[in-house]
Amino acid sequence: MPAITLNKVNYSIDGRDILTQVTQQIKIGERIGIIGANGVGKTTLAHLMIGDLSADSGEIAINGRFIYVPQLVVDDSNRSGGENMMQRINESLNNQPDILVLDEPTANLDMTHQNWLIKRLSHFYGTLIVISHDSYFLNHTIQKIWALHEQQVTAYNGNYHDYLVQRNLVNETQNHLYHDAVNKKKQLQRAMDKVRTREKQVTKRPKNISPSDARLISGKGNALKTQKKLGQNAKTMARRFSELEKIDKPHVTKPLKLQTVAGQNYKTRTILKITGETVEAGNR
Ligand SMILES: Nc1ncnc2c1ncn2[C@@H]1O[C@H](COP(=O)(O)OP(=O)(O)O)[C@@H](O)[C@H]1O
Ligand SMILES: [Mg+2]
CATH class of the missing domain: 1.20.58 (Methane Monooxygenase Hydroxylase; Chain G, domain 1)
Known part of the structure; x- marks a missing residue:
């Protein structure tokens, strides 16, 4: 029996489709990285898999004891976001779940803590699902990528690097x-x-x-x-x-476009200027 099964899953939020007819499986002991643009539905997919949300149609089954460590919302407490996340992951691992789901675990971690986490996860033998944008972290923790794009989940064997190679190959061939x-x-x-x-x-x-x-x-x-x-x-x-x-034009990600307000000419005016700014999160 697989750890997680998704069968023809549909899900939409306020009329906007997030998943369309998604069918995928995660085998017991597999280590999966879920990637995709901001707002594409990665967290939603995690909530569906653990049963916090129910699909509009289709079936989802989870087999085993799971722990979900949610995406961190930095609060006013003294503890830094990074320490908070580390403690939660540590507690979760000590509980020895069958399935561990981490949502953006490294967002507030410095390199030392990230390496600690990579090492810690290498001793976890259950099914691991991590949502992450961090290529370094993904390359060292997972062995399969689920790419969420246009309401579909596409699975790629290998780590993030392997995924890029495969995707580029597909793009080139398509081109x-x-x-x-x-x-x-x-x-x-x-x-x-x-x-x-x-x-x-x-x-x-x-x-x-x-x-x-x-x-x-x-x-x-x-x-x-x-x-x-x-x-x-x-x-x-x-x-x-x-x-x-029938041969489609390859998909090209369009660059971000700033919309101007009607009647106002922004061409000659600076709308955003950043000069020598430093942004810190944790001690990163
Ligand atoms: N409770 C909600 N009500 C309305 N929209 C939501 C809600 N939760 C998420 N969304 C929207 O659904 C989309 C997917 O969200 P999410 O799963 O958090 O994306 P990701 O984790 O990939 O960044 C986003 O566009 C988000 O704004
Ligand atoms: Mg998210």
Whole structure:
């Protein structure tokens, strides 16, 4: 029995789809890193897996004793965010759960504490699920990536580095296929145009000639045959063309765009300026 099973899971928040028909499994003892852009639904997915939220449809099963260490909300207490997270993870590991789910555990950890955590987790033999943006941490803790993107979970074997290599390969192949298709479509379009022109010429009866004379001139039935042949060619080409149309343009992440307020010209004004700023979290 797998540690966690998701079967055709759908989930939306306020009419916005977060997961669409997601089917995935986590085997007992697997170590998974969940990645994805901010707000894509990683925390929501964790809440669904542990049963804190219920799916709109589909089935989710969790098999074993689990502990979920939530994403840290820094409070006013004296303890730094990092220490707080470390203590919670420590307590969780001491409880020896079958399944440990960590949501952004390293956000407030300095390198020393991060390395401590990596070492500590290497002695955890249960099923490990970590939501993280931290490539260093992921590379040292997990062996499979779940990438959450456009309401889908795609699984990649290996650590974060392996994921990048695989994704780049997929992107490159997709890019290649797409550009190839664009070129072929251009060629096909030209060929189809030619065939259509030719088709018209074959069937066009010269002016001032009766249909029977025209048939005699062109050779009985030849025009029809040629026309039929040309029509078949055109059909084959059109079919190939629509096959090529199915090759999608590779997805490109658009850069962040700042929206200007109507009537105000921000072009000449600085809207954000950061000069020699230092931001600290914990002692990082
Ligand atoms: N209780 C809620 N009510 C309304 N929107 C929510 C609620 N919880 C999360 N969201 C929205 O759902 C999306 C997914 O959130 P979340 O799972 O926290 O993303 P992630 O962890 O990937 O950053 C976000 O756009 C978030 O604003
Ligand atoms: Mg989150």
